[in-house]
Amino acid sequence: MTTSNNSEMPLSRTDISVLLSSAWWALGITWDTNRKIMFGVGLLTIMLSFVPAALAVAVRGLVNAVAVVLDGTVHDSRVMVIWLGVGLGISLVETLGNYSYDYLFQRLSDDLNVRITTNILEHAGRLDVAHFEDPQFQDVMERARQGAASRFSVFVAKTLRVFTNVVQMITLTGILAAIEPLVAVVLVMVAVPYLFMQWRLAKSRYQMGFQRITKQRWNAYFVNSLTNNQWVPEIKLLDLAPLLTRKYRALMEEFRDQNKQIFGRIFAGSAFFAGLSTIAFYGTFLRVALRVVAGGVTIGDVAVYGGAMGRLRFSLEQAIMNITDALENTLHISNLRIFLAIEPVMGKTNGSIVPTSNRGELDIRGLSFCYPGATEPVLQDISLHINPGETVALVGQNGAGKTTLVKLIARLYDPTGGAILFDGVDSRNIPETELRNRVSFVFQQFGRYEATAAENIAYGNWRELLDNPEQIERVAKLAKVDELIEKMPKGYDTFLGRTFGEYNLSGGQWQRIAVARAFARNAPLLILDEPTSNMDAKSEYRLFTRFRELAQGRTTILISHRFSTVSIADRILVMENGRITEQGSHQELIALGGHYADLYDLHQRQMNLA
Numbered sequence: 134m135t136t137s138n139n140s141e142m143p144l145s146r147t148d149i150s151v152l153l154s155s156a157w158w159a160l161g162i163t164w165d166t167n168r169k170i171m172f173g174v175g176l177l178t179i180m181l182s183f184v185p186a187a188l189a190v191a192v193r194g195l196v197n198a199v200a201v202v203l204d205g206t207v208h209d210s211r212v213m214v215i216w217l218g219v220g221l222g223i224s225l226v227e228t229l230g231n232y233s234y235d236y237l238f239q240r241l242s243d244d245l246n247v248r249i250t251t252n253i254l255e256h257a258g259r260l261d262v263a264h265f266e267d268p269q270f271q272d273v274m275e276r277a278r279q280g281a282a283s284r285f286s287v288f289v290a291k292t293l294r295v296f297t298n299v300v301q302m303i304t305l306t307g308i309l310a311a312i313e314p315l316v317a318v319v320l321v322m323v324a325v326p327y328l329f330m331q332w333r334l335a336k337s338r339y340q341m342g343f344q345r346i347t348k349q350r351w352n353a354y355f356v357n358s359l360t361n362n363q364w365v366p367e368i369k370l371l372d373l374a375p376l377l378t379r380k381y382r383a384l385m386e387e388f389r390d391q392n393k394q395i396f397g398r399i400f401a402g403s404a405f406f407a408g409l410s411t412i413a414f415y416g417t418f419l420r421v422a423l424r425v426v427a428g429g430v431t432i433g434d435v436a437v438y439g440g441a442m443g444r445l446r447f448s449l450e451q452a453i454m455n456i457t458d459a460l461e462n463t464l465h466i467s468n469l470r471i472f473l474a475i476e477p478v479m480g481k482t483n484g485s486i487v488p489t490s491n492r493g494e495l496d497i498r499g500l501s502f503c504y505p506g507a508t509e510p511v512l513q514d515i516s517l518h519i520n521p522g523e524t525v526a527l528v529g530q531n532g533a534g535k536t537t538l539v540k541l542i543a544r545l546y547d548p549t550g551g552a553i554l555f556d557g558v559d560s561r562n563i564p565e566t567e568l569r570n571r572v573s574f575v576f577q578q579f580g581r582y583e584a585t586a587a588e589n590i591a592y593g594n595w596r597e598l599l600d601n602p603e604q605i606e607r608v609a610k611l612a613k614v615d616e617l618i619e620k621m622p623k624g625y626d627t628f629l630g631r632t633f634g635e636y637n638l639s640g641g642q643w644q645r646i647a648v649a650r651a652f653a654r655n656a657p658l659l660i661l662d663e664p665t666s667n668m669d670a671k672s673e674y675r676l677f678t679r680f681r682e683l684a685q686g687r688t689t690i691l692i693s694h695r696f697s698t699v700s701i702a703d704r705i706l707v708m709e710n711g712r713i714t715e716q717g718s719h720q721e722l723i724a725l726g727g728h729y730a731d732l733y734d735l736h737q738r739q740m741n742l743a
Contacts (some may be wrong), residue, residue, distance in 0.1 A: 277472030482563030493657030493688030593653030
């Protein structure tokens with residue numbers, strides 16, 4: 134099944150320099166997130182690392198003390214009690230230390246979750262609109278987003294566990310080697326190939342996940358299509374559910390087969406080396422047991438060897454698993470670094486010039502634009518001057534470039550050629566926040582926010598309106614949505630939407646709320662892209678009877694296919710194939726007998742047929 138147009142799958146980098154760099158970066162982020170807790174976790178890790186060796190020594194002392202008492206060599210049992218007390222103390226330290234470690238690490242994980250997730254969202258908010266329209270960027274963002282915070286926590290946890298395991302292995306090997314030196318040779322012979330195998334498998338598992346990211350996004354798309362309330366009616370009418378489910382299942386079965394193969398290799402390799410290490414270590418244990426008979430070691434030595442050997446084998450397996458898990462999570466962390474390293478293209482030209490006036494005057498000079506990856510320009514050599522307070526309508530067939538032009542004016546994209554001057558200053562030289570505050574926009578695909586009716590309006594100027602209900606109601610009255618809101622179950626406090634809300638609106642009602650949101654922002658430039666496309670004739674009439682009052686003092690750009698809407702404009706611009714071909718009033722353009730007149734004549738015929 135074809136789910137992507139990419140000719141080849143991108144490869145990830147797994148070389149050691151990337152691993153070390155990402156690991157150091159992750160540890161630095163963790164340390165900066167909460168230094169006190171990180172210090173406490175590190176201290177507990179060091180302390181707990183020596184517990185197994187200390188317990189082994191205590192057990193050896195206790196067993197030997199018991200042996201001499203039973204032997205009759207010594208009748209005083211105080212040494213036995215002392216060793217028992219030492220063992221008890223070490224066990225209490227281990228128990229309480231583990232609980233303390235879990236508590237502190239959970240707090241550290243929560244702090245990391247807040248920081249990393251916030252960093253991702255803040256960075257995404259700084260990127261250009263064009264980034265989110267690029268499928269390859271979507272893959273990069275998805276890789277960074279998938280469990281990014283948990284990857285940090287797991288990496289730190291595994292790294293600390295590796296330290297613990299290594300210290301335990303060193304101390305336990307020292308104790309065991311004093312009894313049976315061969316154990317050190319066995320440890321090296323088993324550990325090195327086991328580590329090499331696990332690392333190869335971890336890289337394969339990571340590469341598999343890296344390469345399947347696009348298909349995972351397809352699966353999310355299929356699930357959303359089958360469960361989203363806006364899609365479900367059409368899905369049902371077209372009976373698409375079986376087809377989309379089949380496509381989803383095909384991808385999931387492909388993932389299942391891949392998982393079966395790689396996890397089968399992990400099982401086989403792990404089982405082989407676990408069995409090999411068990412046989413090898415018990416071989417050394419047999420040698421120690423035989424030496425007891427020969428009088429070479431004590432009963433305490435045998436007891437401590439048996440216990441410590443089991444801990445050593447466990448520490449070895451855990452060390453190798455934790456090392457490979459830490460390295461694998463480092464690879465995932467490198468995906469987050471790649472995402473955070475992406476810079477907004479427009480941000481590189483973000484200037485610091487604030488226009489002295491705030492009138493909404495536009496001067497467009499030789500404007501051209503071509504979408505990234507496209508071969509044909511959408512806009513070509515457009516020059517236009519819009520006076521402050523003027524209402525201009527853009528008219529043309531679909532694909533003429535109307536929406537692209539207003540998005541360039543709002544600086545959602547930067548032009549390929551030419552310039553847009555906002556109150557005499559090139560928009561690329563105006564700080565982004567300053568420019569955004571000077572533009573209010575109603576999009577064709579307007580937002581339907583899961584929030585209260587009041588918040589849906591306040592979002593147009595949330596810094597000033599969220600805590601100002603009187604001003605929100607004033608805007609609602611101006612936009613003629615006050616009667617609509619007052620009929621809702623809780624008025625302005627009614628929670629809207631299907632996902633979390635308690636009250637849903639029709640498409641036209643949502644659009645009326647979106648228009649009110651646009652007027653909530655006291656911006657000198659107002660852009661309305663098909664602002665009445667979902668409204669009935671009555672709602673449209675009510676809106677535009679108040680339009681002059683709503684748009685008073687603002688420069689307004691209207692895009693509409695409805696001649697009743699564009700007729701209110703001071704000037705109408707006709708666009709064809711990315712160019713402005715005609716301009717004038719409605720009557721002037723009709724008299725011209727050009728493209729606008731043809732569109733109007735076609736509209737009239739349709740009205741007569743209706």
